[in-house]
Amino acid sequence: MHKSAFYIIGLIAGVVVYLQSCSTSSSSRVIDQGRSDNIPETISYNFDIRPILSDKCLACHGPDANKREAGLRLDMAESAYKALKEHPSAHALVPGKPELSEVFLRITSPDTSIMMPPPASNLKLTAREIKLIEKWIQQGAAYEKHWSFVPPKKPGVPTVKLAEWPRNEIDYFILQKQEQQGVTPNEEADKERLLKRLSLDLVGLPPTLALMDGFLADKSANAYEKVVDQLLKNPAYGEKMALHWLDLARYADSHGYQDDGYRTQWPWRDWVIHAFNKNMHYNDFVSWQLAGDLMPNSTKEQLLATGFNRNHKITEEGGVIPEEYRTMYVTDRTDLFGKGLLGVTIECAHCHDHKYDPFSHKEYYQLFAFFNNVKEVGIESVIGGPDTYAKKPLMEISDEEVKSILSFVNKRDTNRLIVSVMGDLDTTRKTFILKRGVYDAPGDEVQPGTPKAILPFNPSYPKNRLGLAQWLFDKKNPLTARVYVNLLWQEFFGKGIVRTAGDFGMQGELPSHPELLDWLAVDFMEHNWDIKRLVKQMVTSATYRQSAVITPEKLAADPDNRLLARGPRYRIHAEFVKDLVLSSSGLLNPTIGGPSVKPYQPAGLWEGATxxxxLLSMYTQDHGPSLYRRGMYTLIKRTVPPPSMAIFDASNRDLCEVKRLKTNTPLQALVMMNDPTVLEASRVLAARLLQERGDVNAKIEKAFRLIVSRKPNEKEVAILSDYYNKELGKSTRASAEKSLAVGEYPIPANIDKVKLAALMRVMTTIYNLEETITKS
Structure with a gap:
């Protein structure tokens, strides 16, 4: 059964990827305005009024001049206060007087000819929203700059009643809001579950038996902090931390589009892992990737870092229009900068003024200009040869450089190793506003610049990518620190303080804890953008260390855990599912870096889609140790991503992705029950346990600890032991050999295959527990 089911997984994977992309593009924002009809004593424009206008009004009365109705902008005070263009005696807003404000009169009018929003829009304000607008006008209709475009200031740490609970500053902000809502935090998680959570979060692997035993035996007050420090020093930390950055940077092993040829960008991935492990601070980490080639006395390592900008899809098809595709590459880099580093939907201004945020069509192309000077073409070479593995501009990495300045690059052979990097033209390429975003419809010429609503570009900065990096890390930039702090919070707590991690604009969600976000952002900058310090700050907080147990009362009061009165509980990422299986079974090949590998995959997937x-027209599976590399090293062909990974919501790396979907589907259970890697790991672990001394119960208990990362209780051991005995009683040598015929790892000679098959089924059952692949 397992082989046929595995083939089904492959056939369905393409549908899953398609549905993911549809879901991502159509996902809507949900603003939490509370279920109560209570109206705040003081109305905040940013937190009470702007979300209403953004949802219901700004499509017609917002920044986009082409779609603006009646010449009225409701996102700007000066426009909202002035006399209406079509009714000079009337004003949209009259501060202090709702009865004279056309906005209030129209949102409360029963007359469909003047009602706002118009009935044809299918938009309608709730009674609470109308009350908020009325009270806001009564209080003066005061506007505020959008919260995320105001540089963060470090608020004072709040006082709380439960003063013995907080462990660091994070907890005071969390507890203050809990106390305001009448909620109390959970107790600390037990040591076994806490260690599993921490190990998965810091290294992406389950804790070893030695680590578990040592932590359980350590009764010192700082036992937990010692484990945190130990895991932060583990080289696997760099691999774990790199994964979210690979999604953001849209790293893949193929060029994309129809031919989807092979590319060698993996040395850049090696650099990312290396940078996280040596704790390269965020300002340098990003600046090197944006502009390492432009830095004074630029090094080969800095040049390699700029591969970040060249991870986008590149066509190799004949018959394309070169300038069209070159423009697409520049667009991709611009959009990545906006979404991944600034957390805004700047791409919405590609064809016209942004409909909701204060980004003009012109400002988009001013930002575009920073990336428009790259010495590249839209179509280069022909698919197939080694010289097409990277596209110009490129760098070649020699064996000598790997032995010296680029020692972190895991180059295993003597073949040419080339990587696409950044390199600008000797002369400046002119940039024009593209009408409707069309590559061959140039408008006015523009110079490099940044959106003024975020931060005007400092004229002292060079007008190139190096200057853009300096602008990004200007202490007055309101977004950079907030956005990365939020991304890391999302990594450890499952949801960001701003849940729309790629949209801090007016259509994005409001932060659940705005003061905490600002405190963390400023603290991050004050400590020189130190990533490991920030990680340790989060995972040593009492907030992080809470039990994930939920009472019916807490579930009813806070189903999404926005108050963080319990620990995080969610399924781990696709790559870490594989890592957990390989690590717990003893199969994991811990080699760091190097070329991507091709593990087990249903036959015919690539061949039917190229x-x-x-090189990537046919799937040639790897063998030996390559089969047991970490999930992050699985080769990603963009047009046919790894099926098991896709089913567990991994990114196919087409575009910048700052937040993965979390879906639950029977296909995931199908993978865990039938994937050759899971079955092989079950067989290998069972064989190792059978070769050890001890009774069946002892073997089951050890397996449970290796896989689930805690000791099983008596009932769990009894159920699994009973299952083993039942399987042993009904198995024959023929049925056993059929079950064991999976995977390439050799079966030990002279082992009892009937016992092995029975114990293998027990191992598979433990792997299929929900708790196994859940961080809780």
Whole structure:
């Protein structure tokens, strides 16, 4: 059964990827305005009024001049206060007087000819929203700059009643809001579950038996902090931390589009892992990737870092229009900068003024200009040869450089190793506003610049990517620190303080704890953008260390855990599912870096989805140790991503992705029950346990600890032991050999195959527990 089911997984994977992309593009924002009809004593424009206008009004009365109705902008005070263009005696807003404000009169009017929003829009304000607007006008209709465009200031740490609970500053902000809502935090998680959570979060692997035993035996007050420090020093930390950055940077092993040829960007991935492990501070980490080639006395390592900008899809198809595709590459880099580093939907201004945020069509192309001077073409070479593995501009990494300045690059052979990097033209390429975003419809010429609503570009900065990096890390930039702090919070707590991690604009969600976000952002900058310090700050907080147990009362009061009165509980990422299986079974190959590998995959997937040209036209599975590399090293072909990974919501790396979907589908259970890697790991672990001394119960208890990362209780051991005995009683040598015929790892000679098959089924059952692949 397992082989046929595995083939089904492959066939369905493409549908899953399609549905993911549809879901991502159509996902809507949900603003939590509370279920109560209580109206705040003081109305905040940013937190009470702007979300209403953004949802219901700004499509017609917002920044986009082409879609603006009646010449009225409701996102700007000067426009909202002035006389209406069509009714000079009337004003949209009259501060202090709702009865004279056309906005209030129209949102409360029963007359469909003047009602706002118009009935044809299918938009309608709730009674609470109308009351908020009325009270806001009564209080003066005061506007505020959008919260995320105001540089963060470090608020004072709040006082709380339960003063013995907080462990660091984070907890005071969390507890203050809990106390305001009448909620109390959970007790600390037990040591076994806490260690599993921490190990998965810091290294992406389950804790070893030695680590578990040592932590359980350590009764010192700082036992937990010692484990945190130990895991932060583990080289696997860099691999774990790199994964979210690979999603953001849209790293893949193929060029994309129809031919989807092979590319060698993996040395850049090696650099990212290396940078996290040596705790390269965020300002340098990003600046090197944006502009390492432009830095004074630029090094080969800094040049390699700029591969970040060249991870986008690149066509190799004949018959394309080169300038069209070159423009697409520049657009991709611009959009990545906006979404991944600034957390805004700047791409919405590609064709016209942004409909909701204060980003003009012109400002988009001013930002575009920073990335428009790269010495690249839209179509280069022909698919197939080694010289097409990277596209110009490129760098070649020699064996000598790997032995010296680039020692972190895991180059295993003597073949040419080339990587696409950044390199600008000797002369400046002119940039024009593209009408409607069309590559061959140039408008006015523009110079490099940044959106003024965020931070005007400092004229003392060079007008190139190096200057853009300096602008990004200007202490007055309101977004950079907030956005990365939020991304890391999302990594450890499952949801960001701002849940729309790629949209801090007016259509994004409001932060659940705005003061905490600002405190963390400023603290991050004050400590020189130190990533490991920030990680340790989060995972040593009492907030992080809470039990994930939930009472019916807490579930009813806070189903989404926005108050963080319990620990995080959610399924781990696709790559870490594989890592957990390999690590717990003893199969994991811990080699760091190097080329991507091709593990087990259903036959025919690539062959049915390619042009038939190039290295990736046929899937040739790897063998030996390559089968047991960490999930992050699985080769990603963009047009046919790894099926098991896709089913567990991994990114196919087409575009910048700052937050993965979390879906639950029977296909995930199908993978865990039938994937050759899971079955092989079950067989290998069972064989190792059978070769050890001890009774069946002892073997089951050890397996449970290796896989689930805690000791099983008596009932769990009894159920699994009973299952083993039942399987042993009904198995024959023929049925056993059929079950064991999975995977390439050799079966030990002279082992009892009937016992092995029975114990293997027990191992598979433990792997299929929900708790196994859940961080809780």
């Amino acid at each position: 042009s038939g040209r190039g």
